[in-house]
Amino acid sequence: MADASLGLWTVPLAVFGGAIRVSTPFLFVSLGECITERSGRINLGLEGTLVMGAMSAYGISYLSGSPWLGVLAAGITGALFGALHAGICSLPRVNDIAVGIALMLLGTGLAFFLGKPLIEPTAARLPAIDFGWWSDVPQVRAALRINVLFLIGVAIAPLLYWAFKTTRWGLLIRTAGESADAARAMGHSVLLIRLRATMVGGFLAGIGGSFLSLFYPGSWNEGLSSGQGITAVALVIFARWDPMLCLWASLAFGGAAALGPALQSVGITSGYHLFNAAPYILTLAIMIITCSPKRTLTGAPAELSITR
Amino acid sequence: MDFGRISRRHLLQGSAALALGSTLGVRGAAAAETTVGFIYVGSRDDYGYNQAHAQGAAALKKLPGIKVVEEEKVPETDAVEKTIESMINLDGATLLFPTSFGYYNPHVLKMAAKFPKLRFEHCGGLWTDKDPKNAGSYFGYIDEAQYISGIVAGYSTKSGKLGFVAAKPIPQVLRNINAFTLGARLANPKATTQVIFTGDWSMPVKEAEATNSLIDQGVDVLTCHVDGPKTMVENAARRGAMVCGYHVNQSPLAPKAYLTGAEWNWEALYPKFVKMIVAGEAIPNFYRGGLKEEIVKVSPYGEMVSAEARKAADDVKAKFMSGDYTIFKGPIADNKGKTVIASGTDRGQQDPELEKMDYLVEGVIGATA
Structure with a gap:
């Protein structure tokens, strides 16, 4: 235990630590949604996928004793939810936003139902890698106990950026998202592309959920997500469908979530509700700054139901 | 019947x-x-x-x-x-x-x-x-049990800094924070309690962040008043801090870090209520009680609790059980220096003034708004 306190330095450190700890679910969900939306569909159900992922990861980890198996189970659950969304949306005249909302409610409800017996038991957690070995300040060491999933998420962002730009698959997804007709003319099935994109998106969102229940905060309960999935979906718009911007936006949201408690811990106690609202104020501010009535959102896939 | x-x-x-x-x-x-x-x-x-x-x-x-x-x-x-x-x-x-x-x-x-x-x-x-x-x-009057937790925490802390993860600044929560702090200062007059309000009863991510921030500040014993203490208990234990539980016994979650805790004892009260109704007795409309009336209880001490702390806590507990101990005994000042309970005034557990509590006592770092 630390006897020395860092005083006001705790705040930047907590925001930094929070950026790493809290951002991972945002990162996975937003990257997943980025893929889905780039293919021309919005999956609002990722909140439900996130909660289902958290629950199934915790359950499988508890039953099998292996947290990594839990992560895999969360991914598969997420992919199945993605397949369900894509499957329903491939029927004619189905609105993807409405289906997404339905799946969000289904996912959370199902997770609460199946997760009832999982609230009390303690499951095996994901290990953390200690990157703070060089420091003898315990606070820094604690902030640098980083989970592999975070690193994977950070690695996926540039990979995705590169894949969208230069690979055949990236091009196909973008084509389906920009112009379904063009994709069809090239002889590709738009529905199949979107099915795969939504499944991959669900897979990532499920893994984001496993981080919540198996690493931080690190247990299954019904208040676990408290809207992080839906925030992450909004993040994608905020990040202009750019995976790298998704990464920065997720880090900013993670850091902002740590701001309220950190300020209180150094004695800045007035207006903590306001600081707790920091992430949302940030969203509004950036939305207003980057919006213009003269043009549509830059980077928005043309096939999205919100831009069409 | x-x-x-x-x-x-x-x-x-x-x-x-x-x-x-x-x-x-x-x-x-x-x-x-x-x-x-x-x-x-x-x-x-x-x-x-x-x-x-x-x-x-x-x-x-x-x-x-x-x-x-x-x-x-x-x-x-x-x-x-x-x-x-x-x-x-x-x-x-x-x-x-x-x-x-x-x-x-x-x-x-x-x-x-x-x-x-x-x-x-x-x-x-x-x-x-x-x-x-x-x-x-x-x-x-779970503040009695929180007071005992505070005594144990005061003896156990090495840094003299205690942490309290709280949901909202309502009277019941403030009373727990204050009782915990007064108990801790009985054991260690220099002890302080740093409080963080998360804003709602169940906010796992905020609670985890609050726990981490408190530990970063040098806090080494934590307790809480939120609906589900599991997040705080597990995260604090993972960081090597000690915890006092709340609501129910959370020692299975962190056996090595769990000092003691303030628990409800509804399984004793509810059957009593039903038996009173069956027997045709009227339940008083305003029903209150503490350790003595078996409405609250204290978790068994964890193995880390020293003999000295156990003895001090047990002594006070015995006084509660015989009904002659007052937690909020004047003079008590709030953390802004204002006297909130004058010297010579004893606010006993039944005092309705205590249910309107809107201050944090001296030794608490934090504010109600």
Whole structure:
């Protein structure tokens, strides 16, 4: 235990630590949604996928004793939810936003139902890698106990950026998202592309959920997500469908979530509700700054139901 | 026993109110047992507030002739009125336990006025003479148990810094923070309690962040007042800090870090209530009690608690049990330096002034707004 306190330095450190700890679910969900939306569909159900992922990861980890198996189970659950969304949306005249909302409610409800017996038991957690070995300040060491999933998420962002730009698959997804007709003319099935994109998106969102229940905060309960999935979906718009911007936006949201408690811990106690609202104020501010009535959102896939 | 007869009459009345005459025959036959309804604001196995009540409900289920119906995750809105009405009209409940603080005014009061023959026992409300006679409010002076936790925490801390993860600055929460701090300062006059409000009863990510921030500040013993202490307990234990639990015994979650904790003892109180009703005794509308009345209890000490701390805590506990100990004994100053309880004034546990608490005592770092 630390006897020395860092005083006001705790705040930047907590925001930094929070950026790493809290951002991972945002990162996975937003990257997943980025893929889905780039293919021309919005999956609002990722909140439900996130909660289902958290629950199934915790359950499988508890039953099998292996947290990594839990992560895999969360991914598969997420992919199945993605397949369900894509499957329903491939029927004619189905609105993807409405289906997404339905799946969000289904996912959370199902997770609460199946997760009832999982609230009390303690499951095996994901290990953390200690990157703070060089420091003898315990606070820094604690902030640098980083989970592999975070690193994977950070690695996926540039990979995705590169894949969208230069690979055949990236091009196909973008084509389906920009112009379904063009994709069809090239002889590709738009529905199949979107099915795969939504499944991959669900897979990532499920893994984001496993981080919540198996690493931080690190247990299954019904208040676990408290809207992080839906925030992450909004993040994608905020990040202009750019995976790298998704990464920065997720880090900013993670850091902002740590701001309220950190300020209180150094004695800045007035207006903590306001600081707790920091992430949302940030969203509004950036939305207003980057919006213009003269043009549509830059980077928005043309096939999205919100831009069409 | 005429309890069955009373409940049948209630059933008939409730049914008539909804003009569901056709089902009366069925209901009459089912009225041989008494149905008790429990309403929880959150999940009933949250390792916390709601679980404590559900354990009390489980104790009732073991009594003969008692049927328990439960509904969880009922928000503190009109929704609770609908739940109460359906428990009365569909399940035939004659005794209701709406267990969340915010249910009382206006929802429980409204329902008590509408069903004057049924009994409503609300947890945490402040029953006054103006309220319906068939409504009652009960609560435990869990600050006594928090005071004991504070003494143990004061002896156990090495940095002299304690942490408190709290939901909202309402009187009950502030009273716990203050009692914990006063207890800790009895053991270590220099001890401080740093409080962080998360803003709501169940915010796992915020609670985890608050826990980490407190530990980063050098806090080495933490406790909390949120609905589910599991997040705080597990995260603090992972960082190597010690914890005092709340609501129920969380020592299975962190056996090495768990010092002690303030627990509810509803499994003792609820069967007592039902037996009082069966025996025809009136439950006082304003029912309060602490360690002595077995409404709250203290978790068994963890292995890290020193012999000195155990002795000091047990001594105070014995005084609570004999009923001659006052936590809020003047002079007490708040953390802005203002005297809130004058010298010579003893605010005993029953003092209604304490249920309006809006200050943090000296030694607490934090603010109520």
